[in-house]
Structure formats: C-alpha cells, structure tokens
Amino acid sequence: MKHHGVKDAVFEPVLGSLSTQDSRLVMMGNPTQLSGFFFDSHNKNRSKYSTSKVSGENSRRVSKDFIKDITDMYGLDSDVYRVRVAGEFPKAMPDSFIQLDWAENCSRRVISKNYPTSRIDLGVDVARYGDDETVINTMFDKTYQQPLNVLHHNDTMQVTGRIIQIVNQLKLKYIGIPIHIKIDCDGLGVGVYDRLKEIKKEKNWTTVKLYECHFGGAGGKNKQEEPVEFSNSTGLMWGLLREKLKRNEIELIYDDKQITQLSNRKYRINSDGKIELERKEEMKKRGLTSPDRRRCFGSFFI
Secondary structure: OEEOOOOOHHHHHHHHHOOOOOOOOOOOOOOOOOOOOHHHHHOOOHHHOOOOOOOOHHHHOOOHHHHHHHHHHOOOOOHHHHHHHHOOOOOOOOOOOOOOOHHHHHEEOOOOOOOOOOEEEEEOOOOOOOOEEEEEEEEOOEEEEEOEEEOOOOHHHHHHHHHHHHHHHHHOOOOOEEEEEEEEEOOOOOHHHHHHHHHHHHHOOOEEEEEEEEOEEEEEOOOOOOOEEEEEEEHHHHHHHHHHOOOOOOEEEHHHHHHHHHHHOOOOOOOOEEEEEOHHHHHHHOOOOHHHHHHHHHHOOO
C-alpha cells in the first residue's frame, strides 16, 4: 500500500484483514509527515514492523546531478534534502511556523480551478541583482495559485513592464474581473509601485487596484479569541496563511522551492509574549536563500 494520501482511518479495516494466517502489510511512502499511522510505524510502533528506507544517496536510479541540485538549493540540513534525497522524516522543529506536511498537502500538480469568479490578486516581491528572485505570484479568488512569473537580474522598469504585460493578458482573458496588485514597497518595489501608479492613470485601468504593501506595521490578533498576538503585520498575514494551509483551504502549484520557503521560517515568543517571525536576514545567516516566493503570499490577505 502506498501511504501518501491515504487517510489513517483506512488502516483500521486493513489491520483487521491481517487475522488471516501468513498475511502481511506492506507500506511504501514518502516520509513527509510527523504524525499518523505511517510515521508511528517508524517510531513508537517500530518494534512491530520491519522498516527500511531507500536513500537517493545510494541509489543508481537517482542522478548525482539531482542530489547536487537539492544540496545547492536547500542544503544538507534541510527538510527537503531529508525527504527528497535521504528518505528520512523531516526534523521535528517546534519553532517552524508552518509545518512541511501542510505545505505539501496543499501543493497540487494540477490546480482544480483556473478561472477566477470574483477577483485576481498579483503579489510582487521585487529584487534586482545577485541571487535573489523577483517573483510575481498570481492567485485566483484568494485560493488558487497560478504558475509563477520569476525574473532574474531585471531592473525595476523591466519588472514594471512584465507586470503590465501580465495585467493586459489577464484583462483580455478575464473581462471584467477586478485585478488587485500588491507591491512589497519595503525595498526596490517602491519604484515599481510609483511607475504602475502612473500607468494605471494613463491607461484608465478602472478594474485594477494598486496597493503599497509594508510588512513591518503594527501587529495584533487576527481573531479576538486567539491566545497570543503577533508582533507585527507580517505575522498577522502569515498567521492567516498558516491557518489556510493547516486546514487545506488553499491550492498551491507544486514547487519544491516554494514548499521549502514556506516551511523553513522559524518563530519565537518575544519578551512581550507575542509571536515574532524570523527575519529575512536571520534566514540568510542559516544558509537559506532569500524567501522571495514565500513573501508574495502575505500580500494576498490585504
């Protein structure tokens, strides 16, 4: 039985069938979750099973180039390397704000809906040169992610031009659907925002709304009944995303780099008792790449 995607409730009748003499249960799966029947078979119930793992490090079917790419992109100590190469369960990281299996479960090879009914959102994180990416992230109805537009080594005017192309294509294909463009303006994005503001007026984009986003504003609670507060607006937006991923209420494209950026961000409780998310600079000190794809999601909840 291939375990991935099989609900734990299925295993109760399966165990009942093992009453037949010489019957056996064989399970195969990717070790992406830190709980459940499959996880228990390799941990607290390990003595009842004969377990083994297939590591890409020793497999002739896995190319050395693939292993090198995973190592270069995510690091030997990352959960992506553990799951995708080493055949091991992810580390139990109590300080990881979003669990790896939540991001995995919400990621789809094929998105179930590719036509918006109420709105289109573009989240833009602007980089310029170096290893960082400029990412234009499109969501339909705040639920269904579309293929990413990723740019490298582009100046702000080139990024602006690409956004204009995307908006024109969306306006032509989805007539009358409002488009909300959210620009991260804490860095280079402010230049893109200013130019788009001029373009919006010149072209009379009546169905396009433009937002100047800042991620270090005041924090608080998303719901009054929540037991703790977030230290800033970044936490508030990420708290909403976390709940959607946890409840499987959002569909993401399947992208290993995106999954890693979503699940590798840590958090702590500061001296005021508020949740404080790890800063971009702190993530880079841990050897992680710039979280460009991850940052785009926060703006969708504005």
